[in-house]
Amino acid sequence: MKIDPKKPADLSVQIAQSIRDAIISGRLIVDERLPSEAELSDQFQVSRPTVREALKRLAAQSLIRTQRGATGGAFVNRLSYQDAYSQQITTSTLLLSMNAVSFETACEARYSLERACATLSAERRTADHLATMRAEIFRQAQPGLTDEAFCASDVTFHRALVDGAGNPVLSYQLAGAVEAMQPLMNMITFTARSREEIIVLHNQIADALDRRDAAAVDSALVDLEAYTRKLALDVAKQRRKPTE
Amino acid sequence: MKIDPKKPADLSVQIAQSIRDAIISGRLIVDERLPSEAELSDQFQVSRPTVREALKRLAAQSLIRTQRGATGGAFVNRLSYQDAYSQQITTSTLLLSMNAVSFETACEARYSLERACATLSAERRTADHLATMRAEIFRQAQPGLTDEAFCASDVTFHRALVDGAGNPVLSYQLAGAVEAMQPLMNMITFTARSREEIIVLHNQIADALDRRDAAAVDSALVDLEAYTRKLALDVAKQRRKPTE
DNA sequence: GACTTTTAAATGTCAGACAAATGAAATTTT
DNA sequence: AAAATTTCATTTGTCTGACATTTAAAAGTC
Numbered sequence: 001m002k003i004d005p006k007k008p009a010d011l012s013v014q015i016a017q018s019i020r021d022a023i024i025s026g027r028l029i030v031d032e033r034l035p036s037e038a039e040l041s042d043q044f045q046v047s048r049p050t051v052r053e054a055l056k057r058l059a060a061q062s063l064i065r066t067q068r069g070a071t072g073g074a075f076v077n078r079l080s081y082q083d084a085y086s087q088q089i090t091t092s093t094l095l096l097s098m099n100a101v102s103f104e105t106a107c108e109a110r111y112s113l114e115r116a117c118a119t120l121s122a123e124r125r126t127a128d129h130l131a132t133m134r135a136e137i138f139r140q141a142q143p144g145l146t147d148e149a150f151c152a153s154d155v156t157f158h159r160a161l162v163d164g165a166g167n168p169v170l171s172y173q174l175a176g177a178v179e180a181m182q183p184l185m186n187m188i189t190f191t192a193r194s195r196e197e198i199i200v201l202h203n204q205i206a207d208a209l210d211r212r213d214a215a216a217v218d219s220a221l222v223d224l225e226a227y228t229r230k231l232a233l234d235v236a237k238q239r240r241k242p243t244e
Numbered sequence: 245m246k247i248d249p250k251k252p253a254d255l256s257v258q259i260a261q262s263i264r265d266a267i268i269s270g271r272l273i274v275d276e277r278l279p280s281e282a283e284l285s286d287q288f289q290v291s292r293p294t295v296r297e298a299l300k301r302l303a304a305q306s307l308i309r310t311q312r313g314a315t316g317g318a319f320v321n322r323l324s325y326q327d328a329y330s331q332q333i334t335t336s337t338l339l340l341s342m343n344a345v346s347f348e349t350a351c352e353a354r355y356s357l358e359r360a361c362a363t364l365s366a367e368r369r370t371a372d373h374l375a376t377m378r379a380e381i382f383r384q385a386q387p388g389l390t391d392e393a394f395c396a397s398d399v400t401f402h403r404a405l406v407d408g409a410g411n412p413v414l415s416y417q418l419a420g421a422v423e424a425m426q427p428l429m430n431m432i433t434f435t436a437r438s439r440e441e442i443i444v445l446h447n448q449i450a451d452a453l454d455r456r457d458a459a460a461v462d463s464a465l466v467d468l469e470a471y472t473r474k475l476a477l478d479v480a481k482q483r484r485k486p487t488e
Numbered sequence: 489g490a491c492t493t494t495t496a497a498a499t500g501t502c503a504g505a506c507a508a509a510t511g512a513a514a515t516t517t518t
Numbered sequence: 519a520a521a522a523t524t525t526c527a528t529t530t531g532t533c534t535g536a537c538a539t540t541t542a543a544a545a546g547t548c
Contacts, residue, residue, distance in 0.1 A: 037530070060301035256532090282498085293531095
């Protein structure tokens with residue numbers, strides 16, 4: 001492993017890139033220990049702080065983990081679905097909040113993807129997935145639930161629907177779309193009336209999944225999307241005329 | 245901004261978390277300049293190298309950018325779709341390669357998502373998207389094209405299809421699914437015969453999009469998925485009996 | 489006024505040191 | 519001999535202080 005000492009970017013960027021390439025290409029395999037920081041600074045002919053900055057960059061992406069002590073060091077990390085989920089969620093959330101993505105755009109993306117899962121979920125969902133969904137519907141019907149708690153339950157419900165497809169890659173992709181919507185959803189005030197409507201639709205979805213009726217799931221999701229967009233539109237209207 | 249000097253994790257992790265929270269919560273807004281490294285080390289009561297490690301973590305996630313010079317410093321970065329794409333692709337690629345995701349699982353996820361876009365794309369695709377797809381089909385028919393170049397063209401084709409939906413959030417979500425498949429696709433040897441088949445299906449997709457026939461696009465995508473899985477299966481068979 | 493030079497501020501890098509954690513080896517105790 | 523304890527070497531985490539490099543603005547020059 002060597003780097004170009006003069007040409008383009010900062011040294012720590014180059015070193016991070018070099019190690020990243022080694023991991024992606026498979027020259028460094030999972031759980032393999034990297035040379036110690038002292039050895040790396042020798043190899044790359046840079047100081048230890050520079051090596052450390054490079055390692056911190058990789059750690060921030062969950063590509064390595066570090067451990068102190070005699071047998072410690074930096075190890076190539078197996079990127080778990082959990083790690084990937086949370087990175088995906090952070091990125092998606094920031095992307096939406098920093099780029100002023102409209103509610104309509106985010107909502108459309110989310111429900112399009114979710115409907116893609118629904119067909120598979122109707123086929124493969126287990127009793128467990130259904131039980132989770134029923135439990136969340138029950139929770140959503142509780143009086144005195146805060147809007148945040150209602151939203152959180154909504155996310156759990158939809159994740160169960162997605163997980164029912166039995167495809168972890170799909171679940172990972174959807175995690176971002178569903179969870180990144182949450183800050184936007186939290187701006188909605190859910191009245192008792194609108195909660196009722198949503199629960200009706202949730203029940204339709206659960207019932208349809210129960211009898212493995214993909215078309216009915218899809219149709220209920222379309223209705224749910226339409227209703228969600230209507231709610232958001234009402235909020236926007238209220239904001240424009242706050243006195244009325 | 246303060247940190248707990250004794251409790252849980254490393255200082256640079258705490259500092260990074262503290263600044264990250266400030267960005268996500270909106271206390272630091274886009275293009276705002278952070279205090280200089282010297283000022284931050286004063287504020288957090290840590291040394292400059294520690295502050296720098298924290299900043300490098302944030303830079304690795306594209307949350308900040310740094311600039312040298314008199315008016316330089318660290319600035320809150322607007323997470324562009326481009327940045328989000330590339331992070332998404334890196335994460336998805338690693339997730340697939342490190343967790344031995346089967347070709348079937350990845351393929352199913354990809355085509356499920358892609359079909360979700362196709363309906364919207366049939367409605368909204370512009371002449372530009374169609375032109376890109378036709379151009380890529382033409383390229384794919386060129387003799388002497390390497391397998392890698394064929395795959396790359398395939399990715400461009402499918403991205404045009406996805407972009408046709410006119411929803412940047414969808415495009416972002418799909419980027420990971422489509423591009424992360426490429427290393428897996430590269431393991432397939434595309435014979436002249438199989439390229440012909442794929443081009444036929446690509447043409448079906450382009451034609452269907454041309455006349456805005458969502459059902460026909462969907463059907464062609466289903467066929468393409470089935471054919472892709474068949475090709476992968478053949479490769480796997482060949483590997484098991486290399487002498488036959 | 490336009491151009492050049494200087495200067496100050498900021499990040500990037502380096503060197504050397506100490507602190508803290510940690511597992512393994514060496515030692516002592518039972 | 520086995521178990522518990524201590525020592526010890528290794529490695530990451532952090533600090534201090536310094537120098538190099540970049541950059542834009544201020545000062546100076548024609």
